[in-house]
Amino acid sequence: MRPLMIFAAGHGTRMRPLTDSLPKPLIPVAGRTLLDRALDLGRAAGAGPVVVNTHYLGPQIADHLAGQDVAISDEPETILDTGGGLRQALPLLGTGPVMTLNPDVVWTGPNPLAALDAAWRDDMDALLMLVPLDRAAARQGTGDFSRDAEGRIARRGDYVYGGAQIIRPDRLAEIPDRVFSLNRLWDLLIAEGRAFGIVHAGGWCDVGYPEAIPLAERMLHG
Known part of the structure; x- marks a missing residue:
């Protein structure tokens, strides 16, 4: 089993007015909340332990998860962003590579977490699930990455980061800031040729x- 972190702390400002009184992960899509859809993917991929971070309207998420085998990493004072949030949650996640998942996307087809797990190799420090920009429904903006013949990623290109990955968290300790994005870690790994991507x-x-x-x-x- 591989640990899974689900990022659920944000304010969901782009989702207003729906998020004025409801955290974005609890918004229903086709009758099921975004958070439950993310948890479904994790359970189907055999993930464990599972950790969800919270901040904005966090008690609603905690109530929703009550009785489930899910740990909560609360960020009561300040949203720590993806990098800081993952680093805070590491005591709950254990050691070794961690799967992370953004709940504010919907997937069809192969389980992205299971596909990442099957493609993971020891020479990787990060493996991102990518989506071609021309197949990225509702995407606003340009692509995030390019990908070479061996699967190594570089900044700027026609692939969108899909919101699912496996990453080694060891080098988070090198980043001095308390609040920071995982983009900081990706840039370190890209520079060393140890960040890869596969296509959903x-x-x-x-x-x-x-x-x-x-x-x-x-x-x-x-």
Whole structure:
């Protein structure tokens, strides 16, 4: 089993007014919350332990998870961003490579976490699930990465980071800031040629703003 971190602490500002009184991970898409969809992927991939971080309207998420085998890493004072949040949660996740998942996307096709686990190799420090920009439903903006013939990634290109990865967290200790993005760690690993990507074979939709919800539901009902 591989540990899984689900990032659920953000304010969800792009989702307003839906997030004025509801944390974004608890927004339903096709009758199931985004957080539950993320947990479904983790359980189907055999992930464990599973940790969810919280900040904005965190008690609602804690209540939703009550009775489930999910640990909570609360960030009550300040959102620590993805890098700081992952580093704080490490005592709950254990040692070794960790899967992380953003809950504000919807997937169809192969389980992205299971696909990452199957493709992981010891020479990797990060393995990101990528989506071609022309298949990234509801994506706003340009691509994030390019990918060479061996799967190594570089900044800027026609692939979008899909919000799922496996990453070694050891070098988080090298970053002095308390609040920081995992982009900081990715840049270190990209420079050393130890960050890789694979391409998702199914559908993907960014559920980051209200108008994306019907797009995601149509994709799911496909």
